[in-house]
Amino acid sequence: MIHKYKQLGLNIVMDVYSGAVHVVDDVMFDMLDHINEPFTAEDACPENVKAALGDKYSDEEISESYAEICALAKNGQLFTEDCYADIAKNWNKQSVVKALCLHVAHDCNLRCKYCFADTGEFHGGRSLMSAEVGKKAIDFVIANSGNRHNIEIDYFGGEPLMNFDVVKEITEYAKEEGKKHNKNFRFTITTNGILLDDDVMAYINENMSNVVLSLDGTKETNDRVRYRVDGSGSYDAIVPKFKKLAESRNQDNYYVRGTFTAYNADFAKDVIHLADLGFKQTSVEPVVAPETEDYALKKEHVETVCAEYDKLAEDYVKRYDEGRGFNFFHFMVDLDQGPCAIKRLSGCGAGHEYLAVAPNGDIYPCHQFVGNSEFLMGSVNDGTLDKDIMTRFERSNVYTKPKCADCFSKFYCSGGCSANAYNFNGDINKPYELGCEFQKKRLECAIAVEAHKKLG
Amino acid sequence: MKHVQTLNSANLKNSAKHGGCGECQTSCQSACKTSCTVANQKCEQAN
Numbered sequence: 163m164i165h166k167y168k169q170l171g172l173n174i175v176m177d178v179y180s181g182a183v184h185v186v187d188d189v190m191f192d193m194l195d196h197i198n199e200p201f202t203a204e205d206a207c208p209e210n211v212k213a214a215l216g217d218k219y220s221d222e223e224i225s226e227s228y229a230e231i232c233a234l235a236k237n238g239q240l241f242t243e244d245c246y247a248d249i250a251k252n253w254n255k256q257s258v259v260k261a262l263c264l265h266v267a268h269d270c271n272l273r274c275k276y277c278f279a280d281t282g283e284f285h286g287g288r289s290l291m292s293a294e295v296g297k298k299a300i301d302f303v304i305a306n307s308g309n310r311h312n313i314e315i316d317y318f319g320g321e322p323l324m325n326f327d328v329v330k331e332i333t334e335y336a337k338e339e340g341k342k343h344n345k346n347f348r349f350t351i352t353t354n355g356i357l358l359d360d361d362v363m364a365y366i367n368e369n370m371s372n373v374v375l376s377l378d379g380t381k382e383t384n385d386r387v388r389y390r391v392d393g394s395g396s397y398d399a400i401v402p403k404f405k406k407l408a409e410s411r412n413q414d415n416y417y418v419r420g421t422f423t424a425y426n427a428d429f430a431k432d433v434i435h436l437a438d439l440g441f442k443q444t445s446v447e448p449v450v451a452p453e454t455e456d457y458a459l460k461k462e463h464v465e466t467v468c469a470e471y472d473k474l475a476e477d478y479v480k481r482y483d484e485g486r487g488f489n490f491f492h493f494m495v496d497l498d499q500g501p502c503a504i505k506r507l508s509g510c511g512a513g514h515e516y517l518a519v520a521p522n523g524d525i526y527p528c529h530q531f532v533g534n535s536e537f538l539m540g541s542v543n544d545g546t547l548d549k550d551i552m553t554r555f556e557r558s559n560v561y562t563k564p565k566c567a568d569c570f571s572k573f574y575c576s577g578g579c580s581a582n583a584y585n586f587n588g589d590i591n592k593p594y595e596l597g598c599e600f601q602k603k604r605l606e607c608a609i610a611v612e613a614h615k616k617l618g
Numbered sequence: 619m620k621h622v623q624t625l626n627s628a629n630l631k632n633s634a635k636h637g638g639c640g641e642c643q644t645s646c647q648s649a650c651k652t653s654c655t656v657a658n659q660k661c662e663q664a665n
Contacts, residue, residue, distance in 0.1 A: 175622075177628065179630070179631070180628040180630055181626065181628050181629065181630030182624060182625075182626060183624070183625045183626055184622050184623065184624050184625065185622070185623045185625065186621055186622045186623075187620075187621045187622070189621055190622055223621075226620055226621060227621045230619045230620070230621050230622055233619070234622065234624070238628065238631065239624060239628045242628075242631070245631055245634065246634060249634060257640075258640070260640065260644065261643075261644040310641060311641060312641050312643075312662065314643060314644060348643075491658065492658075494658040495657050496657070496658065496660065496664075497625055497626040498626050498627060498629075499660075499661055499664035500657050500659070500660075500661065501637075501642060501656055501657065501659045501660075501661055502633035502634070502636070502637020502638060502639075502661060502663075503630050503631070503633045503634035503637055504633070504637045504638035505637065505638070505642060505656060505659070505661075506630075506656055506657065509656060510644060510656065511644040512644075515640070515644055516644040573630065573656075573657070574656060574657035575656060575657070576656045605657075608657075608658075612625070613625055616625050617623065617625075
């Protein structure tokens, strides 16, 4: 399967099953419209292809281009056939748990309008995780991680800084236990920044491999949806602290992470604003919300949002060329040494490799499922884990999602977020369509950006 | 080649044979919390 498109002035051809990406001239780009799969190389360019292109290109150009297409196909770089279906059919992943999202605080000092966590409560009342439960979660992941050396702990909420003493206690405990059990713990924390101070920053810099800082863009954009209990916006309080933290981490190993909604479907300006503030690591993602909410993104926004990604890609490479580039998470793609095919088939790991732990110790497939009793998998308090739910997630992969079969993006998104699929379509194997539209556009932009960087 | 520039080594097939060690980061842990993105994760075996 191939996918061809034009972006940033380049003709791009993706060979889906080999992962090859080509930049081609107009002759080859047009020729590929007239070649069907499965491809069989012929000694000379077929007459029907010649006839279709004869008015536009010379015989020599057509012959050369066809020969090059044949050579690429022979090298396994074009029209590569699917060799992963059998792997997926015999899928027996036997996962181990290697990452936990610890909900250390089901409470928050902001009341963000779009909060999927019900402004911190996760539909279960405000509560904080105790150090005791947190330590049991560490014991749980050590016991369930098999031979995995690298283990990730993500402190999440609500707002984790509302329970920072416990964060520190859990972190110190994990470091000690990691040494005993030959596990390398990596910690990340997500925060809205309100409670960030010098001491907290110092501890984060010393211990956290990544920190996610929530900020949506301009003051107007941010404060419209990210406000405190009294309704006042958060922008002025957090931006100076985020700048300081980003600088203290040498502008690396952090993300300023925002959400865009129907209120700012023209979100490219918000990403650029983050870059203008000096942030080098950014991520701004579409809100996922039921259509009944007035801030929800809907089908009617697809055209605008896709045009914004195009616009952002243009600005992005312009800044890169001018030596003032920055990273936008969804435009980052490693064409050479990205994840292996197995990882691309299986996706994010939610429900089997990655689990979320609520303040009371209850285990869910991921942070998005917390509070949904249908997905309660067990508890770190007694070490129970529902293998049926685990298997359901483990078995889900690109090939269990019929909608992904003909999609060029499938090995870049692994069929998307299970929680979104379940929340919109009642089935973790039925991807959330709006998310797919955005994902495909982002991927096209990401690959074009990478092509631009490589070709100069 | 005159009409095409190939940007990468197209090693996805090989990685199916040799990959799957599982030491890599889970995708949701970095920045995305709502939109599963896999291809921007790093391989732990990469140089």
